[in-house]
Amino acid sequence: MAEQDNMPFYQKPEWADVVPIPQDDGPNPLVPIAYTKEYSTTMDYFRAMCKTQEKSERALDLTKIVIELSPSHYTVWYYRQQLLKELNKDLKEELEWIEWMINDHPKSYQIWHHRQVVIGRIANTLFPATSTTSTVAPITTAQATEAAVDFDTLSESQKAAVHEMVKAELDVIAESLQEDTKNYHAWSYRQWVLAHFGHGPWWVDELAYTEELIAEDVRNNSAWNQRYFVVTNGKAEGVTEEDIQREVQFAKSKIEKTPSNESPWVYLTGILRKGNHPVTEIKEFCESLLSAPRANFSPFVHSTLLDIYEVEAKEQRSAASVEKAKEEAIMLAEKVDPIRLKYWNWRKAQLQKIDVLA
Template identity: 30%
Template sequence: MDERDVARPAYGRGYEEDVRALEESMRMMEDGVEASSDVDVHALARGMETSARVIETCGAHYTAWAHRWRCAEALAGDAGDGKMAVLREEAAYAARATTSNAKNYQAWNHARRTMETMGDEADVGDRARAFEHVDAALASDGKNIHAWQQRAWLVSRFNVWDGEDAYTRAMIAEDVMNNSAWNARFYWAKHMFDRGDEEVLDRETAYAREALESDAENESVWSYLRGLRDFAETSPAVDDDTATRISEFVLAVARAAASGKSPSRHALLVLADRVAAEAVRDRDLDRAADARSLFGALATIDPLRANYYAVRLDRLESALRASM
């Protein structure tokens, strides 16, 4: 930064000195690597401290986070029995960083790297603290996608799926429009099916239908139903009878929500998509006419997205011409 900067960030007076110290620490580490010699432990500690000062001023400073991790990784590798102490401190550091900036993806990435490096050496306490970190972020903002991604990784990494039913159900009860919670529940449901729970798809479609009773325009729930249906229809592990049953259930829910004086636009779109796909697949001009009628109805009740429905109609016509 210099006097020619058009819009100079309002950093504190010591920030530029901290950045220069960071750059010097990075050069020292590179010199040590090129010389194939161990970098001084005290130099690594200073590099971490310097990175922390830069991060304190600019929490999204990618280079500072990357350098801090490189120093911490080297320090952990040189610490022997103290390796886990170094990594636990880094996990705590990342947790503190997300307290003030909960959507700082560098901090969440740092937390994940820490747990990855712990590997099988992570004990029950380490895992509990990792979940507590996520829970604290979601308690503040239930839709924090970074926290949800971290939770998904932790659940998969440590194979602790059994608590996800209750957890996602509680988050959805708190906010039924929490798309991140529905998304997490979808991957839990898929895992349960893969683990041998053949009835989970029926239970989950019924669960989603109940959620629509309070708000038929909840797009998160319609996305969930679409996901369950698509999984049932495309997964080779799902038998034909189950796939047909789930598909017909979703269509029945859509027909019910699309009828009456206030039809749901999401329900109409589910129907329009299916009718259009069948028209192209079967080269059925009557079904194509039905699809046009549905898209026309969508444009009428949802004029804000009229152009989108017009594009969908154009795609239908193009697909029909190509199939004939």
């Protein structure tokens, strides 16, 4: 028996009835891929499974073998998802295997998407009346903000079950992010988890989580992006004025410490725009930074002031604001950001077109 365990699957008696289908690259392949014998033979058997659309335990085992050889083989992942459903497999066991795969291949999109599919199916089983959106479609920005579970309509026991599920998933993702805080696929899946189950208490915790990550590394642009996602999607009523003011102060506090860090500047202007606040609202703050030696050579301080003075010049038809904007454009072109000299000179030329009062 032990000898058979070490034997390749295709040499075992239970596979004797399967006729493998070799890969057809045509009579004269230009650049044939040098597959290993193990992978090539395994895929020959997988093609045979696909041809007959066999839905069996051995087919499920075969998908696992292929995936562990090639974790990004999306066709095999899809076939496995069909098999899990047809064979009515224990999806919690599948989650354990996926977690093991994530540890070895944290940047495989297909693994994260498979976990999304499995979690979506578990949710559909637990809360069939409230789950409406597809759980098989790829993770997209649009889908990440669509709730499939209406948390507020659930019973207390259901809410507890959802909260436990969400927390478990966020813990798995957080563990992966410890290895790489900018793993795009992990973040995409995290956004889907947060939103898929509605406006539960985990959104408040997530805001605190982003604050922790930013405290650890203020240049973690992924954490800043996640914070924006949480602030703009975390409440059923949308973004409030209180949220805007809080986040403006939060961004300012980080800019004061690292004025040449692009992330909080992008976040600050984005939050202002989300709240329909003009960029001129932070004029005094930006001007106050000029007295700080480090900030005076930050391209983001000067480019934001250029934007502010340009807006003032257009709205007030102010010649003084045009001159201030020109000074900022010159500063950027000649001293602070000369690598984009042509762009800043173009911006300066555009200022000449503003109709100002005599």
